[in-house]
Amino acid sequence: MDPTSPLIVALVLGIVEGLTEFLPISSTGHLIVAGSLLGYVGDEAKVFEIAIQSGAMLAIVWEYRARFAGVARGAWREPAARRFIVNILVAFMPAAILGLLLGNAIKAWLFHPVPVALAFVGGALVILWVERRWRTRAATPRIDTVDAMTPADALKVGIAQAFALIPGTSRSGATIIGGMLFGLSRQAATEFSFFLAVPTLIAAGAWSAWKERSLLTHADPAFFALGLAASFVAALVCVRWLIRYVARHDFVPFAWYRIAFGAVILATAHYGLVRWA
Numbered sequence: 001m002d003p004t005s006p007l008i009v010a011l012v013l014g015i016v017e018g019l020t021e022f023l024p025i026s027s028t029g030h031l032i033v034a035g036s037l038l039g040y041v042g043d044e045a046k047v048f049e050i051a052i053q054s055g056a057m058l059a060i061v062w063e064y065r066a067r068f069a070g071v072a073r074g075a076w077r078e079p080a081a082r083r084f085i086v087n088i089l090v091a092f093m094p095a096a097i098l099g100l101l102l103g104n105a106i107k108a109w110l111f112h113p114v115p116v117a118l119a120f121v122g123g124a125l126v127i128l129w130v131e132r133r134w135r136t137r138a139a140t141p142r143i144d145t146v147d148a149m150t151p152a153d154a155l156k157v158g159i160a161q162a163f164a165l166i167p168g169t170s171r172s173g174a175t176i177i178g179g180m181l182f183g184l185s186r187q188a189a190t191e192f193s194f195f196l197a198v199p200t201l202i203a204a205g206a207w208s209a210w211k212e213r214s215l216l217t218h219a220d221p222a223f224f225a226l227g228l229a230a231s232f233v234a235a236l237v238c239v240r241w242l243i244r245y246v247a248r249h250d251f252v253p254f255a256w257y258r259i260a261f262g263a264v265i266l267a268t269a270h271y272g273l274v275r276w277a
Contacts, residue, residue, distance in 0.1 A: 006223050009040050014052050014227035018234025021056040022194065022242055024127060024173030024254045025261070029116040032167060033265060036113055036276050043212060046107065050208040051224055055231030057201040060194050062232075063239055080147055084195075090151045091158035091175075091192075092199045098162050099204070110167050113276040114269050119168025120262030127255035130177050134250070142183035146192050149184070156182040157192060161200070168262075171200065177251070190246045194239065 016034050020027040031049045035041050040048075061068060074081035109115070143149055160178025164171035172193050179189030268274040 006220065007226055009038050010048075010223045010227040011230050012038065013040070013049065014055065014230025015234045017049070017052045017227075018056050018059070018231040018236075019238050021053065021231075021235055022060075022172050022197070022239055024123070024170050024176055024251055025258055026116070026120065026123070026164075026168050026170035026173065027053070027056070029120060029168035029170070032111060032116050033113050033276075037274075046111065047208055047212045048224065048227060050205050052227040052231040053201045054205050055228040056235035057198055057205075059232050059235035059239055060197055063236060064194065083149075083151075084147070086151055087146075087149050087154035087192075088195055088199060091154040091161065091196050092203070094155070094158040094162040095165060095200060096203060099165055099207075102165065106165055106167070113265050116168035117262040117265035117269075119166050120258045120265075123169050123173055124255040124258035124262070127173065127177055127251050127258070130181050131250050131252050131255070134180065141180075141185035141188070143188055144185050145188050146195065149188070149192065153182060153184070154192075157184075157189075157196070161196065171197070173251075173254075186246045186250070190242065 013031060013034060016030050017027050020030045028049070035045050035049065071081045071084050075085060076082075110119075143153060157175055157179045160181075161171060161175045163169050163178075164174040175193040175196055176186075176189045179192060180186060184192065265276070269276055
């Protein structure tokens with residue numbers, strides 16, 4: 001079978017999206033690089049990459065279905081449920097506003113492998129700095145659970161998430177590391193990053209689908225469905241693993257991975273070993 005046939009491309013990109021969306025290593029960055037290697041680039045590829053994020057988002061909804069159902073039932077009568085909803089909306093707004101204002105410029109200038117590689121390395125240095133700060137301070141986190149967050153805490157995490165508009169930065173990395181920097185425990189920052197992904201990915205997918213609806217009329221439903229399904233399964237496996245991982249480990253290995261990944265992209269581009277699209 002042709003390794004670059006459409007269904008193989010959809011399957012590979014779906015798995016890449018699901019495995020990287022909730023890790024601090026940038027799903028967008030990996031998709032740009034993988035799409036370039038597979039020869040799947042251009043406006044339709046960007047729409048597809050955003051569409052399969054819905055599969056990863058659905059994995060969060062499924063994994064935390066009891067939590068979301070409880071929030072929905074208590075939205076009008078339970079203060080904790082209302083605070084959860086307010087915090088998610090507050091954290092969502094900075095990236096939403098800046099995305100509307102700067103989205104076209106970012107796609108035009110930064111959705112390429114070399115800028116992604118530079119963002120990979122820059123993000124890794126931030127992770128190493130924050131983790132070192134945690135070790136040297138040896139301080140107890142100010143916030144142990146998502147339920148203990150205030151709207152001010154949520155706004156700080158939302159501002160951190162806005163940096164992830166730069167492809168290669170990592171939405172999960174920005175929110176988790178930003179949350180830790182602002183006093184959240186590793187577990188609380190990770191869980192809040194999961195929850196914040198739901199409105200963020202829904203909004204990104206809906207906005208992209210609306211803007212590029214002319215491209216979607218020519219899209220292959222089987223192609224999109226396979227990518228979304230692969231993303232869902234891979235993300236569900238990744239989320240369950242990450243919940244266990246953060247209970248005992250830090251994010252330093254991901255930082256070194258980012259540096260190695262970025263270095264490979266930059267080296268192959270510099271020496272002409274790979275003609276990145």
